[in-house]
Amino acid sequence: MRARYRWKATVTAVNDATANANSEVPALLDLPPLSAAHFARIEDKVAAMMGTEADVVTMQGEALLPLEACIRSAVRPGSTALNIITGPYGETFGGWLRSCGAEVITISAPFTGAVSPQQVADALRENPAIDFVSLVHAEAATGNTNPVAEIGAVVREHGALLMLDAVASVGAEPLHTDEWGVDLCVIGGQKALAGPAGVSVASVSARAWERIAANEQAPRRSYLSLLDWKDRWIDGGRKALPHAPAQLEMLALEQAVDRVTAEGPAVVIARHRAAAAATRAGVRALGGLTPYVLRDEDAAPAATTLRAPEDLDAREIVAAALAVDAGVPLQAAAGALAEEMIRLNHYGRAADRGVVLASLAALAEGLRAVGADAAADAGAALKAAGDAWDATIGG
Numbered sequence: 544m545r546a547r548y549r550w551k552a553t554v555t556a557v558n559d560a561t562a563n564a565n566s567e568v569p570a571l572l573d574l575p576p577l578s579a580a581h582f583a584r585i586e587d588k589v590a591a592m593m594g595t596e597a598d599v600v601t602m603q604g605e606a607l608l609p610l611e612a613c614i615r616s617a618v619r620p621g622s623t624a625l626n627i628i629t630g631p632y633g634e635t636f637g638g639w640l641r642s643c644g645a646e647v648i649t650i651s652a653p654f655t656g657a658v659s660p661q662q663v664a665d666a667l668r669e670n671p672a673i674d675f676v677s678l679v680h681a682e683a684a685t686g687n688t689n690p691v692a693e694i695g696a697v698v699r700e701h702g703a704l705l706m707l708d709a710v711a712s713v714g715a716e717p718l719h720t721d722e723w724g725v726d727l728c729v730i731g732g733q734k735a736l737a738g739p740a741g742v743s744v745a746s747v748s749a750r751a752w753e754r755i756a757a758n759e760q761a762p763r764r765s766y767l768s769l770l771d772w773k774d775r776w777i778d779g780g781r782k783a784l785p786h787a788p789a790q791l792e793m794l795a796l797e798q799a800v801d802r803v804t805a806e807g808p809a810v811v812i813a814r815h816r817a818a819a820a821a822t823r824a825g826v827r828a829l830g831g832l833t834p835y836v837l838r839d840e841d842a843a844p845a846a847t848t849l850r851a852p853e854d855l856d857a858r859e860i861v862a863a864a865l866a867v868d869a870g871v872p873l874q875a876a877a878g879a880l881a882e883e884m885i886r887l888n889h890y891g892r893a894a895d896r897g898v899v900l901a902s903l904a905a906l907a908e909g910l911r912a913v914g915a916d917a918a919a920d921a922g923a924a925l926k927a928a929g930d931a932w933d934a935t936i937g938g
Protein backbone atom coordinates (compact mmCIF):
# COMPACT_ATOMS: atom_id res chain seq x y z
CA MET A 544 0.00 0.00 0.00
CA ARG A 545 1.42 3.32 -1.01
CA ALA A 546 2.20 5.99 1.55
CA ARG A 547 -0.38 8.72 1.86
CA TYR A 548 -0.31 12.13 3.40
CA ARG A 549 -3.17 14.42 4.21
CA TRP A 550 -2.94 18.03 5.26
CA LYS A 551 -4.71 18.47 8.58
CA ALA A 552 -5.84 21.94 9.50
CA THR A 553 -5.17 22.69 13.14
CA VAL A 554 -6.30 25.72 15.05
CA THR A 555 -4.49 26.84 18.18
CA ALA A 556 -6.16 29.01 20.77
CA VAL A 557 -4.38 32.36 20.82
CA ASN A 558 -6.12 33.50 23.96
CA ASP A 559 -8.28 31.03 25.88
CA ALA A 560 -9.93 33.84 27.81
CA THR A 561 -11.63 35.07 24.64
CA ALA A 562 -12.67 31.66 23.31
CA ASN A 563 -16.34 31.17 22.63
CA ALA A 564 -17.57 28.62 25.17
CA ASN A 565 -20.34 27.55 22.82
CA SER A 566 -18.03 26.66 19.93
CA GLU A 567 -15.28 24.12 19.36
CA VAL A 568 -13.32 26.70 17.32
CA PRO A 569 -11.24 29.11 19.43
CA ALA A 570 -12.21 32.73 19.03
CA LEU A 571 -9.78 34.75 16.95
CA LEU A 572 -11.60 38.02 17.44
CA ASP A 573 -11.72 40.48 20.34
CA LEU A 574 -8.14 39.74 21.36
CA PRO A 575 -6.40 42.13 23.73
CA PRO A 576 -4.20 44.60 21.80
CA LEU A 577 -0.72 43.49 20.85
CA SER A 578 1.60 45.69 22.88
CA ALA A 579 4.66 47.44 21.53
CA ALA A 580 6.81 45.41 23.92
CA HIS A 581 5.40 42.14 22.58
CA PHE A 582 5.85 43.32 18.99
CA ALA A 583 9.49 44.14 19.77
CA ARG A 584 10.05 40.71 21.37
CA ILE A 585 8.79 39.02 18.21
CA GLU A 586 11.16 41.14 16.13
CA ASP A 587 14.07 40.10 18.34
CA LYS A 588 13.24 36.42 17.89
CA VAL A 589 13.10 36.82 14.13
CA ALA A 590 16.36 38.80 14.03
CA ALA A 591 18.11 36.00 15.93
CA MET A 592 16.82 33.47 13.39
CA MET A 593 18.13 35.68 10.58
CA GLY A 594 21.57 35.89 12.16
CA THR A 595 21.54 39.67 12.44
CA GLU A 596 22.06 42.34 15.05
CA ALA A 597 20.98 45.05 12.62
CA ASP A 598 17.69 46.91 12.87
CA VAL A 599 14.69 44.96 11.63
CA VAL A 600 11.49 46.37 10.19
CA THR A 601 8.42 44.16 10.42
CA MET A 602 6.05 45.15 7.65
CA GLN A 603 2.41 44.25 7.62
CA GLY A 604 2.14 42.48 4.28
CA GLU A 605 3.48 39.68 2.10
CA ALA A 606 7.22 39.74 1.43
CA LEU A 607 6.93 41.60 -1.86
CA LEU A 608 6.12 44.67 0.26
CA PRO A 609 9.49 44.94 2.06
CA LEU A 610 11.37 43.77 -1.05
CA GLU A 611 9.97 46.67 -3.05
CA ALA A 612 10.44 48.98 -0.07
CA CYS A 613 14.14 48.07 0.15
CA ILE A 614 14.76 48.77 -3.52
CA ARG A 615 12.79 52.02 -3.64
CA SER A 616 14.45 53.20 -0.42
CA ALA A 617 18.07 52.41 -1.27
CA VAL A 618 18.24 52.92 -5.05
CA ARG A 619 18.41 56.51 -6.28
CA PRO A 620 18.09 57.91 -9.81
CA GLY A 621 21.37 57.69 -11.72
CA SER A 622 22.76 54.80 -9.68
CA THR A 623 23.95 51.53 -11.18
CA ALA A 624 22.54 48.25 -9.92
CA LEU A 625 23.49 44.65 -10.55
CA ASN A 626 20.43 42.40 -10.67
CA ILE A 627 21.02 38.64 -10.51
CA ILE A 628 18.25 36.59 -12.09
CA THR A 629 17.82 32.90 -11.34
CA GLY A 630 14.02 32.89 -11.29
CA PRO A 631 10.89 35.04 -11.51
CA TYR A 632 11.56 37.17 -8.44
CA GLY A 633 14.87 38.37 -9.81
CA GLU A 634 13.01 39.44 -12.94
CA THR A 635 10.58 41.44 -10.79
CA PHE A 636 13.44 43.24 -9.04
CA GLY A 637 14.80 44.41 -12.39
CA GLY A 638 11.57 46.25 -13.15
CA TRP A 639 11.59 48.01 -9.79
CA LEU A 640 15.23 49.02 -10.16
CA ARG A 641 14.60 50.58 -13.57
CA SER A 642 11.54 52.44 -12.29
CA CYS A 643 13.78 53.99 -9.62
CA GLY A 644 15.94 55.48 -12.37
CA ALA A 645 18.86 53.08 -12.01
CA GLU A 646 20.96 51.69 -14.82
CA VAL A 647 20.56 47.92 -14.43
CA ILE A 648 23.29 45.42 -15.22
CA THR A 649 21.84 41.91 -15.40
CA ILE A 650 23.32 38.50 -14.75
CA SER A 651 20.99 35.70 -15.81
CA ALA A 652 21.68 32.09 -14.94
CA PRO A 653 19.70 29.20 -16.41
CA PHE A 654 16.89 28.08 -14.15
CA THR A 655 18.62 24.69 -14.16
CA GLY A 656 21.39 26.00 -11.91
CA ALA A 657 22.83 28.86 -9.88
CA VAL A 658 24.90 31.98 -10.47
CA SER A 659 28.59 31.71 -9.64
CA PRO A 660 30.62 34.14 -7.51
CA GLN A 661 32.98 34.53 -10.45
CA GLN A 662 30.15 35.80 -12.65
CA VAL A 663 29.37 38.41 -10.02
CA ALA A 664 33.03 39.38 -9.61
CA ASP A 665 33.39 39.78 -13.38
CA ALA A 666 30.29 42.00 -13.58
CA LEU A 667 31.51 44.21 -10.74
CA ARG A 668 34.96 44.56 -12.27
CA GLU A 669 33.52 45.48 -15.67
CA ASN A 670 31.06 47.96 -14.12
CA PRO A 671 32.82 49.72 -11.22
CA ALA A 672 29.90 52.16 -10.74
CA ILE A 673 27.67 49.37 -9.39
CA ASP A 674 26.55 50.36 -5.89
CA PHE A 675 23.61 48.01 -5.34
CA VAL A 676 23.26 44.25 -5.87
CA SER A 677 19.99 42.32 -5.67
CA LEU A 678 19.98 38.55 -5.22
CA VAL A 679 17.50 35.80 -4.40
CA HIS A 680 18.90 33.17 -2.04
CA ALA A 681 16.56 30.34 -3.07
CA GLU A 682 13.89 30.40 -5.76
CA ALA A 683 11.11 28.02 -4.78
CA ALA A 684 9.51 28.62 -8.18
CA THR A 685 12.51 27.24 -10.04
CA GLY A 686 14.00 25.05 -7.31
CA ASN A 687 17.52 26.50 -7.31
CA THR A 688 19.65 28.19 -4.66
CA ASN A 689 22.60 30.56 -4.88
CA PRO A 690 25.92 30.58 -2.94
CA VAL A 691 25.24 33.72 -0.91
CA ALA A 692 28.27 33.52 1.39
CA GLU A 693 30.70 33.58 -1.54
CA ILE A 694 28.73 36.19 -3.51
CA GLY A 695 28.45 38.35 -0.40
CA ALA A 696 32.22 38.37 0.02
CA VAL A 697 32.69 39.57 -3.57
CA VAL A 698 30.06 42.30 -3.20
CA ARG A 699 31.49 43.45 0.13
CA GLU A 700 34.98 43.77 -1.37
CA HIS A 701 33.52 45.91 -4.16
CA GLY A 702 31.71 48.13 -1.65
CA ALA A 703 28.16 47.82 -3.01
CA LEU A 704 25.06 47.24 -0.91
CA LEU A 705 23.67 43.70 -1.07
CA MET A 706 19.94 43.01 -0.89
CA LEU A 707 18.93 39.39 -0.33
CA ASP A 708 15.53 37.78 -0.78
CA ALA A 709 15.64 34.94 1.78
CA VAL A 710 11.91 34.24 1.83
CA ALA A 711 12.22 30.67 0.55
CA SER A 712 15.49 29.89 2.31
CA VAL A 713 15.02 31.00 5.92
CA GLY A 714 14.52 27.86 7.99
CA ALA A 715 15.37 25.57 5.07
CA GLU A 716 19.06 26.38 4.84
CA PRO A 717 21.56 28.43 6.83
CA LEU A 718 21.06 32.21 6.84
CA HIS A 719 23.89 34.32 8.30
CA THR A 720 22.86 37.85 7.37
CA ASP A 721 25.59 39.78 9.19
CA GLU A 722 28.35 37.25 8.61
CA TRP A 723 27.67 37.27 4.86
CA GLY A 724 27.64 41.07 4.65
CA VAL A 725 23.99 41.33 3.62
CA ASP A 726 22.78 44.93 4.02
CA LEU A 727 19.07 44.38 3.31
CA CYS A 728 17.63 40.93 3.99
CA VAL A 729 13.94 40.09 3.59
CA ILE A 730 12.18 37.03 4.96
CA GLY A 731 8.61 35.76 5.15
CA GLY A 732 7.11 33.12 7.35
CA GLN A 733 5.00 31.15 4.91
CA LYS A 734 7.48 28.61 3.56
CA ALA A 735 10.05 26.73 5.65
CA LEU A 736 8.88 28.36 8.89
CA ALA A 737 5.33 27.10 8.20
CA GLY A 738 3.96 30.41 9.37
CA PRO A 739 1.81 33.24 8.00
CA ALA A 740 2.16 35.02 4.66
CA GLY A 741 0.69 38.34 5.78
CA VAL A 742 3.67 39.71 7.68
CA SER A 743 7.34 39.91 6.68
CA VAL A 744 10.64 41.29 7.96
CA ALA A 745 13.52 43.27 6.51
CA SER A 746 16.85 43.72 8.27
CA VAL A 747 18.64 46.99 7.51
CA SER A 748 22.35 47.50 8.12
CA ALA A 749 23.89 50.79 9.23
CA ARG A 750 25.36 51.23 5.74
CA ALA A 751 21.93 50.71 4.21
CA TRP A 752 20.35 53.30 6.53
CA GLU A 753 22.99 55.83 5.46
CA ARG A 754 22.22 55.18 1.80
CA ILE A 755 18.48 55.40 2.37
CA ALA A 756 18.74 58.63 4.36
CA ALA A 757 20.75 60.21 1.53
CA ASN A 758 18.22 59.20 -1.12
CA GLU A 759 15.81 62.09 -1.73
CA GLN A 760 13.52 59.71 -3.63
CA ALA A 761 13.17 57.24 -0.74
CA PRO A 762 9.46 56.80 0.11
CA ARG A 763 8.11 58.87 2.99
CA ARG A 764 4.60 58.89 4.48
CA SER A 765 4.03 55.69 2.53
CA TYR A 766 3.36 52.02 3.22
CA LEU A 767 6.66 51.42 1.39
CA SER A 768 8.64 53.71 3.69
CA LEU A 769 11.41 52.15 5.73
CA LEU A 770 12.35 55.62 6.96
CA ASP A 771 8.91 56.09 8.52
CA TRP A 772 9.43 52.92 10.54
CA LYS A 773 12.89 54.05 11.56
CA ASP A 774 11.76 57.49 12.67
CA ARG A 775 8.58 56.44 14.45
CA TRP A 776 9.51 53.00 15.77
CA ILE A 777 13.23 52.22 15.88
CA ASP A 778 14.56 55.68 16.80
CA GLY A 779 11.80 55.98 19.38
CA GLY A 780 13.15 52.95 21.21
CA ARG A 781 10.33 50.71 19.96
CA LYS A 782 7.99 52.11 22.60
CA ALA A 783 4.99 53.02 20.46
CA LEU A 784 3.79 51.30 17.29
CA PRO A 785 3.20 53.67 14.37
CA HIS A 786 -0.10 51.97 13.51
CA ALA A 787 -2.27 49.05 14.53
CA PRO A 788 -0.31 45.84 13.87
CA ALA A 789 -1.56 42.80 11.96
CA GLN A 790 -2.12 41.06 15.26
CA LEU A 791 -3.05 37.54 14.21
CA GLU A 792 -0.21 37.38 11.69
CA MET A 793 2.32 38.64 14.26
CA LEU A 794 1.21 36.06 16.82
CA ALA A 795 1.34 33.33 14.16
CA LEU A 796 4.84 34.43 13.14
CA GLU A 797 5.97 34.24 16.76
CA GLN A 798 4.50 30.77 17.12
CA ALA A 799 6.22 29.62 13.92
CA VAL A 800 9.60 30.94 15.09
CA ASP A 801 9.12 29.42 18.54
CA ARG A 802 8.29 26.05 17.00
CA VAL A 803 11.43 26.09 14.86
CA THR A 804 13.51 27.15 17.86
CA ALA A 805 12.05 24.36 19.98
CA GLU A 806 12.73 21.72 17.33
CA GLY A 807 16.16 23.18 16.71
CA PRO A 808 17.08 25.20 13.60
CA ALA A 809 19.73 22.64 12.63
CA VAL A 810 17.15 19.85 12.84
CA VAL A 811 14.68 21.81 10.71
CA ILE A 812 17.37 22.53 8.11
CA ALA A 813 18.34 18.84 8.09
CA ARG A 814 14.71 17.87 7.42
CA HIS A 815 14.59 20.17 4.42
CA ARG A 816 17.89 18.89 3.06
CA ALA A 817 16.73 15.32 3.51
CA ALA A 818 13.46 16.07 1.71
CA ALA A 819 15.31 17.51 -1.28
CA ALA A 820 17.82 14.65 -1.40
CA ALA A 821 15.08 12.04 -1.11
CA THR A 822 12.96 13.66 -3.80
CA ARG A 823 15.82 13.91 -6.27
CA ALA A 824 16.95 10.33 -5.63
CA GLY A 825 13.41 9.02 -5.86
CA VAL A 826 12.68 10.81 -9.13
CA ARG A 827 15.84 9.48 -10.73
CA ALA A 828 14.81 5.94 -9.78
CA LEU A 829 11.20 6.51 -10.83
CA GLY A 830 11.85 7.11 -14.49
CA GLY A 831 9.90 9.39 -16.78
CA LEU A 832 10.86 12.58 -14.89
CA THR A 833 14.21 14.25 -14.24
CA PRO A 834 15.30 16.93 -11.77
CA TYR A 835 15.07 20.36 -13.44
CA VAL A 836 18.04 21.70 -11.46
CA LEU A 837 20.98 19.67 -12.69
CA ARG A 838 23.47 19.68 -9.81
CA ASP A 839 22.52 18.61 -6.30
CA GLU A 840 24.50 21.51 -4.80
CA ASP A 841 22.37 24.01 -6.74
CA ALA A 842 19.06 22.48 -5.62
CA ALA A 843 16.99 24.41 -3.08
CA PRO A 844 16.02 22.47 0.06
CA ALA A 845 12.55 24.05 0.10
CA ALA A 846 11.23 22.75 -3.23
CA THR A 847 12.24 20.42 -6.04
CA THR A 848 11.39 21.13 -9.66
CA LEU A 849 11.05 18.32 -12.18
CA ARG A 850 11.15 18.21 -15.95
CA ALA A 851 8.29 16.38 -17.66
CA PRO A 852 8.91 14.14 -20.69
CA GLU A 853 8.95 16.12 -23.95
CA ASP A 854 5.79 14.43 -25.24
CA LEU A 855 3.76 15.06 -22.09
CA ASP A 856 2.25 18.14 -20.48
CA ALA A 857 3.39 18.74 -16.90
CA ARG A 858 -0.07 20.06 -16.01
CA GLU A 859 -1.71 16.81 -17.06
CA ILE A 860 0.75 14.75 -15.00
CA VAL A 861 0.08 16.90 -11.93
CA ALA A 862 -3.68 16.70 -12.42
CA ALA A 863 -3.51 12.91 -12.71
CA ALA A 864 -1.30 12.64 -9.62
CA LEU A 865 -3.61 14.87 -7.57
CA ALA A 866 -6.61 12.84 -8.71
CA VAL A 867 -4.96 9.89 -6.98
CA ASP A 868 -3.88 11.77 -3.87
CA ALA A 869 -5.09 15.35 -3.54
CA GLY A 870 -3.11 15.84 -0.35
CA VAL A 871 0.40 15.87 -1.82
CA PRO A 872 2.08 19.28 -2.38
CA LEU A 873 2.49 19.03 -6.15
CA GLN A 874 1.83 21.78 -8.68
CA ALA A 875 2.68 22.68 -12.24
CA ALA A 876 4.85 25.72 -12.84
CA ALA A 877 3.32 29.00 -13.94
CA GLY A 878 3.83 30.99 -17.11
CA ALA A 879 6.17 29.82 -19.84
CA LEU A 880 7.33 26.78 -17.85
CA ALA A 881 3.83 25.43 -17.19
CA GLU A 882 4.01 22.68 -19.82
CA GLU A 883 7.40 21.34 -18.83
CA MET A 884 7.97 21.89 -15.08
CA ILE A 885 6.46 20.15 -12.04
CA ARG A 886 7.12 21.53 -8.58
CA LEU A 887 7.12 19.52 -5.36
CA ASN A 888 6.95 21.84 -2.35
CA HIS A 889 8.61 20.09 0.59
CA TYR A 890 8.93 23.08 2.88
CA GLY A 891 7.68 23.70 6.40
CA ARG A 892 5.73 20.77 7.81
CA ALA A 893 5.91 19.11 4.38
CA ALA A 894 9.67 18.60 4.83
CA ASP A 895 8.68 15.15 5.97
CA ARG A 896 9.63 11.62 4.91
CA GLY A 897 6.03 10.55 4.51
CA VAL A 898 5.18 13.55 2.35
CA VAL A 899 8.05 12.83 -0.03
CA LEU A 900 7.14 9.15 -0.34
CA ALA A 901 3.46 9.95 -0.89
CA SER A 902 4.34 12.52 -3.55
CA LEU A 903 6.54 10.07 -5.43
CA ALA A 904 3.83 7.41 -5.28
CA ALA A 905 1.28 9.85 -6.65
CA LEU A 906 3.65 10.92 -9.44
CA ALA A 907 4.19 7.29 -10.41
CA GLU A 908 0.46 6.72 -10.75
CA GLY A 909 0.04 10.06 -12.52
CA LEU A 910 2.66 9.13 -15.11
CA ARG A 911 0.96 5.80 -15.75
CA ALA A 912 -2.42 7.51 -16.05
CA VAL A 913 -1.23 9.84 -18.82
CA GLY A 914 0.51 7.03 -20.69
CA ALA A 915 4.14 7.83 -20.10
CA ASP A 916 6.35 5.72 -22.32
CA ALA A 917 8.75 4.92 -19.49
CA ALA A 918 7.19 2.60 -16.97
CA ALA A 919 7.32 4.45 -13.66
CA ASP A 920 8.88 2.19 -11.04
CA ALA A 921 7.22 3.29 -7.82
CA GLY A 922 8.89 0.61 -5.74
CA ALA A 923 12.38 1.63 -6.83
CA ALA A 924 11.54 5.29 -6.32
CA LEU A 925 10.30 4.79 -2.77
CA LYS A 926 13.33 2.71 -1.84
CA ALA A 927 15.79 5.20 -3.33
CA ALA A 928 14.04 8.10 -1.61
CA GLY A 929 13.97 6.32 1.74
CA ASP A 930 17.65 5.45 1.47
CA ALA A 931 18.54 9.04 0.58
CA TRP A 932 16.49 10.40 3.50
CA ASP A 933 18.20 8.00 5.91
CA ALA A 934 21.64 8.84 4.55
CA THR A 935 20.96 12.55 5.05
CA ILE A 936 19.14 12.63 8.36
CA GLY A 937 18.85 9.11 9.69
CA GLY A 938 15.78 6.85 9.63
